[in-house]
Amino acid sequence: MRETKTVTFAQAIGEAIDEEMEKDENIIIIGEDIGPYGGVYKHLTGLWEKYGDMRVRDTPISEAATVGMAVGMAMTGMRPIVDLMHADFLFMAMDQLANQAAKIRYMTGGQIRMPFTLIAPIGGGRSKAAQHSQSPQSIIAHIPGLMVALPSDAAEAKGLLKSAIRNDNPVVFFEHKVEFNRKMEIPVGDYTIPFGEANIVRQGSDVTIVATSTMVTESKKAAKELAQAGIDVEVIDLRTLVPLDRVTIIRSVKKTGRLLIVDEGHQSFGAGAEIGMSVMQDVFYDLDMPIMRLGAVDVPIPFSPPMEEFVIPNAEKIYRIASEMAHHKGF
Secondary structure, three states, X not given: OOOEEEEEHHHHHHHHHHHHHHHOOOEEEEEOOOOOOOOOOOOOOOHHXXXXXXXXXXXXXXXXXXXXXXXXXXXXXXXXXXXXXXHHHHHXXXXXXXXXXXXXXXXXXXXXXXXXXXXXXEOOOOOOOOOOOOOOHHHHHOOOOOEEEOOOOHHHHHHHHHHHHHOOOOEEEEEEHHHOOOEEEEEOOOOOOOOOOOEEEEOOOXXXXXXXXXXXXXXXXXXXXXXXXXXXXXXXXXXXXXXXOHHHHHHHHHHHOOEEEEEEEEOOOOHHHHHHHHHHHHHHHHOOOOOEEEEEOOOOOOXXXXXXXXXXXXXXXXXXXXXXXHOOXXX
């Protein structure tokens, strides 16, 4: 059995970047307050002291300029990492991300690579209000040419981030801000987690729950409570939206006959709808009831903690929907 150690989610992120930078001098990281300050979540502490100002570079408050610089660096043989304070700030850099990074490899017939990783914290739960609490992963996943990763815990974060940094395509790596200070077990040493391979974190036979990011943790909490009520839930950590592991989802639903998709992005036009439709043609005759989804209520994320809790999915809401699904008598 592989040796493990206890670290925070933030430390796992920093460790992945440190190990990759140590092996490859072409890897640099740029962003706001990432130098001596170590990042707003302290996930980059020590990197500036170790690698210096040329490889750990503070940038002006211009996300468009920062992402544009990274695109140019990637085109000329470097492997840049951009650290954004919040995923909400992606909207200031969408031209560079959607029209440049996502399309250059395609438009040059593969002659130009784009080994570029963008790290961005998502989600609510910390009362940061409407402009600092969004989960735009389905918006980014809609853009061809971009890969999208959503780690659920520290071990997943380190392995997926290493895969992102080593990839020759642009990857948007969404961390969840409520995870940063949580302590978790991760394997010691170097390891990667491949993109497009979902992880079944709990086996079950009654209901399949497919979840992303911190909703995996909430789904596991709900599954534990559901088990006490005699309902056996299978929980799948999707890991990446792009590429999407349809095979694992389909196999599970063929076994359980019920599918609930949980993602913290807004429910309308979100990841839940797309995942459900993408597997529908393969599981339609195996379903005992319609596919269900759970996302954030379609309003800006409130500042007020009670209102924020009402808007965002959690274990209690997952429990309620999965319980109703398990007791559904079928078509």
